[in-house]
Amino acid sequence: MKFFKKIALIVILIVCILSCSTKKDALINRNYHVLTTKYNVLFNGKEAFNEGIESINKNYKDDWFNQLSIEPIKFEEEKIKAPRFGPRMGVGFGAPKDTKEATTPFDIAEEKAVKAIQTHGMNIEGKERNKQIDEAYLLLGKARYFDQRFIPAIEAFNYVIKNYPNASLINETKIWRAKANIRIDNEEFAIESMSLLLRVKDTFEVNLPDEIKEQGYTALAMAYVKADSIQKAKKCLIKATRTLNNVEQGERNLFVLSQIYNYENKKDSALLVLNKIINYKKTPYKYKIHANIELAKNSTNDSTSAAILKRMHKLIKERDNRAYLDELYYQVGFLHENNDSINLAVHYYNKSLKAKSDNVKQKTYTYERLGNINFKNSKYLIASSYYDSVINIAKDDKSLRIRRIKRKYKNLATLIRFEGVVKENDSILKLTSLSKTEQETFFTNYIENLKEKDKKAAQLKLNQEAFGPSFGGNSLQSTKKGKWYFYNSQSLGFGKTEFEKIWGKRKLADNWRWSSTSATSTPGLSNIKENQKNSRYDLENYIKKIPTDEKEIETLKIDRNQALYELGLIYKEQFKDPELAIARFERVATLNPKEKLILPINWHLYKIYKNLNNKNKENKHKEFILTKYPNTVFAKAIKNPNKKVTEEISISEIENKYKEIYYLYKENKYQETASKISGILPTIENSELIPKFELLRAYALGKYSDKETYKKALEAIVIKYGNSDEGKQAKKIVTQLSK
Numbered sequence: 178m179k180f181f182k183k184i185a186l187i188v189i190l191i192v193c194i195l196s197c198s199t200k201k202d203a204l205i206n207r208n209y210h211v212l213t214t215k216y217n218v219l220f221n222g223k224e225a226f227n228e229g230i231e232s233i234n235k236n237y238k239d240d241w242f243n244q245l246s247i248e249p250i251k252f253e254e255e256k257i258k259a260p261r262f263g264p265r266m267g268v269g270f271g272a273p274k275d276t277k278e279a280t281t282p283f284d285i286a287e288e289k290a291v292k293a294i295q296t297h298g299m300n301i302e303g304k305e306r307n308k309q310i311d312e313a314y315l316l317l318g319k320a321r322y323f324d325q326r327f328i329p330a331i332e333a334f335n336y337v338i339k340n341y342p343n344a345s346l347i348n349e350t351k352i353w354r355a356k357a358n359i360r361i362d363n364e365e366f367a368i369e370s371m372s373l374l375l376r377v378k379d380t381f382e383v384n385l386p387d388e389i390k391e392q393g394y395t396a397l398a399m400a401y402v403k404a405d406s407i408q409k410a411k412k413c414l415i416k417a418t419r420t421l422n423n424v425e426q427g428e429r430n431l432f433v434l435s436q437i438y439n440y441e442n443k444k445d446s447a448l449l450v451l452n453k454i455i456n457y458k459k460t461p462y463k464y465k466i467h468a469n470i471e472l473a474k475n476s477t478n479d480s481t482s483a484a485i486l487k488r489m490h491k492l493i494k495e496r497d498n499r500a501y502l503d504e505l506y507y508q509v510g511f512l513h514e515n516n517d518s519i520n521l522a523v524h525y526y527n528k529s530l531k532a533k534s535d536n537v538k539q540k541t542y543t544y545e546r547l548g549n550i551n552f553k554n555s556k557y558l559i560a561s562s563y564y565d566s567v568i569n570i571a572k573d574d575k576s577l578r579i580r581r582i583k584r585k586y587k588n589l590a591t592l593i594r595f596e597g598v599v600k601e602n603d604s605i606l607k608l609t610s611l612s613k614t615e616q617e618t619f620f621t622n623y624i625e626n627l628k629e630k631d632k633k634a635a636q637l638k639l640n641q642e643a644f645g646p647s648f649g650g651n652s653l654q655s656t657k658k659g660k661w662y663f664y665n666s667q668s669l670g671f672g673k674t675e676f677e678k679i680w681g682k683r684k685l686a687d688n689w690r691w692s693s694t695s696a697t698s699t700p701g702l703s704n705i706k707e708n709q710k711n712s713r714y715d716l717e718n719y720i721k722k723i724p725t726d727e728k729e730i731e732t733l734k735i736d737r738n739q740a741l742y743e744l745g746l747i748y749k750e751q752f753k754d755p756e757l758a759i760a761r762f763e764r765v766a767t768l769n770p771k772e773k774l775i776l777p778i779n780w781h782l783y784k785i786y787k788n789l790n791n792k793n794k795e796n797k798h799k800e801f802i803l804t805k806y807p808n809t810v811f812a813k814a815i816k817n818p819n820k821k822v823t824e825e826i827s828i829s830e831i832e833n834k835y836k837e838i839y840y841l842y843k844e845n846k847y848q849e850t851a852s853k854i855s856g857i858l859p860t861i862e863n864s865e866l867i868p869k870f871e872l873l874r875a876y877a878l879g880k881y882s883d884k885e886t887y888k889k890a891l892e893a894i895v896i897k898y899g900n901s902d903e904g905k906q907a908k909k910i911v912t913q914l915s916k
Contacts, residue, residue, distance in 0.1 A: 222289025222316050229282030229323060241467050241504075242538060244436045247399045247414075249429065252325050252360065283320045290317035311337050311344040318353055327357045348374060348389045355396045359403050367400040387420040395430060411437050421457075428454055428464045435471060444475050451475075466492070466501050473508040476515070486512050502532035503539050510546065519550060541567045541574070545582060552585075555754050558596060561589040587844050592747050595740040602737035608723050609730055620719040627713060734768070741765035742774050745781060746833065755785050776802065777830055780811045831866050838870075842877055850877040868894065868903035875907065888914050 293313040318333035334354035355367035375393045394417035401410035414434045421427035438447035454468040476482045489509050510525030529543045548563030564586040712718045745761035748754045783798035842850045854874040871894050879887035891907040898904035
């Protein structure tokens, strides 16, 4: 019996050894290598590949404010490498990624695919006998595709197409080859190959499975998007979504299709697609919730708006939507803003900002909306703070939208500076007008409030040191084990030790914080007492800072008045806000401004009231100019409104014009600077400020034109104004440019 067992084992061993051969075309050999490839090497490779895909899907974040990419993956252009050919790698293998051990899921998948091909390939007399090898090549190409090695991926796909034309996976391989070509900007080839597969082969040769049609039309849509043929991409997406075998990709295709309809302003078509996404039960939730949000974006000021608003509130109440609250609140605010319910819009925009989310782009849109609302309501300082928030949280965003917000913010910078001067100088001047007793009363109250705030801050800090940084929040729960602090013996013991270390032994009594009730010294309170002795609590320190010198007080008034005048100009010329311009001009007119400001103030008020068709106020300032300044260019302009004024404008007006243009230059508006100076120069032929204008124009030209143009502009200044400071400066620059 033992003899027969030995014989059986030997026979089995011999059969196994013989079946391992890849050179023998026998049934046992073929089946052995097919099974080993499918259920061992290739199985492990596919598992690693699927793990990599799951990681991509988990980490990929869609930008819902822009058109989604059809394939949800982001490739980094700098990582795309040319193939490297190494030893032992024949046709179809391309370049190995490197000689190091595989670490990523796609590395492992590639390694397993190569192992399957090299170990279990049965290429006998030019024909592959292992039916799993074409699948191994497909896995090899797909792993390289997601590893951004598109040329080697195409090589693997081409090998399958050339050597296994009748393989079951041949159509899928052609689709992946097309996608790889799209990634290397060869979308023409992708379009040609997919058209051949979908329109020729499907029509005249064999009916393709729905799954292949979906994949093929999706790849074709990707190629047309890359080629900027949006209309053709739209047609392909329509065909790709007739059946939804791949629900994830199919719903994504529908969402992209709705975005294209929106871009074309075909709202009805977009709504139909969005409702299809919402009503399909198997739709992934992220597409369903954003389809609802898109519906809100597309709503109009009619009955549909009320219905969608109701739907949005319902979504907000659902617990599953907590991750999307910032977007949902934003859209509710957007709907209210469209319905002119501005207060409600601001309320929901603020709720959007408070919602917990790491969606930075959503926050930029919310801040921008709030900024725009305040800007329209002439609350420029508040608007500026919102624009500043956008810029701070979108530092790496180089989009056109952010660049426009930055320009808007810069335009507000000058206004904010002048408003700050007015506010600060008004506060100081108000203090100078108070009596000594009133000044002391004011700062005594200020110091008391300051002490109270510091005391609360110090107490909170000590409590946090004793009971942890979470102390003082809305919750009395311990961070450990989720139990109330005093029910957690470990936390309680720690807190008691820390309390005694900071506060010492204390009796249960009122005012227990005071040092008189303590048996030991209290470092925390001693620090507070030391702080109370510093200059922040010293009344005399504040009193002595109030200006008493008449010249200093007069300078504050002059600076304040000049700032008010500049603000009037900004509101009138730049922001086209006549009400605020009038408020600034009329206020400075009542503050006994310098003589040089009186005429321009009345001129600007005359022009504003004329545009507002306020005849009484217009005539008031008109008569003032004609009576007090009858020989000025302003009076002549009033008397002869249809005659072009070519005489010299008043010096103060020229100075203000220079300041205005100089601010344009500081805001990097170089072409506008040069253009404005060229326009004003003929009207100020006798002004002493002409050299300054000419030099500023040359600087602006140097910023956007060529070196030769810059040099010629400077040389002209040297010739005309060689002895002036501007001429000397221009000469220095010309010398440097000539080196």
